[in-house]
Amino acid sequence: MITETHRPETRSSDRFATPADDVRVRRAASALEANGFNVLRARDAAEARRMVLELIPDGATVHHGASQTLDVTGITEELESSGRYDPIGPRIRGMDRSTQGLEIRRLTATPDVMLGSVHAVTEAGSLLAASMGGSQLAPYAAGAGRVILVVGSQKIVTDLDEGLRRIDEYAFPLEDARAFEAYGIHSGVNKVLIINREIVPGRITVVLVDEALGF
Secondary structure, three states: OOOOOOOOOOHHHHHHHOOOOHHHHHHHHHHHHHOOOEEEEEOOHHHHHHHHHHHOOOOOEEEEOOOHHHHHHOHHHHHHHOOOOEEHHHHHHOOOHHHHHHHHHHHHHOOOEEEEOOOEEEOOOOEEEEEOOOOOHHHHHHHOOEEEEEEEHHHEEOOHHHHHHHHHHHHHHHHHHHHHHHHOOOOOOOEEEEEOOOOOOOOEEEEEEOOOOOO
């Protein structure tokens, strides 16, 4: 999954790293709600963390993609260490992918609750998420019972075209550098999920945060 690292000093960085103003946030939130998403608005990372944790039932099977947004808000640590939930991540890290690949795919694709972020939210209420491997995209799209996405307001864009530019010009270079530094491999915008509407009431909640989180 695309996660964040150091921000490049470019015009794209200035445009795509700056939190949206109140008018744009309200416009995007209204459009998301019209498209079947639940929307919550948080002042900062701490409030976003509180909101998210209140949405997850105790004992729920939870999963998340690699996300600096979840890490910096403390959500990842709470999911995996609090004892309140049944986290999939620690379980699959102890499994053998060569012999238990099918079980790993099933576990990660269909959690009770999937958490993460996206790389762009359009003012018309669409969500865009890019990935090298795509493991988080299946639960986002349909596999998870519920999806909770924490999104910094700097990810609000005008339309799908600008959202794709944000991925290519801003998020991908950061992720590519992060992946090479962390794992010695390059990343790639290999798969892009666009969610225009959610037809299952209450399934996807978007927590819009009034500060820059992630990339």
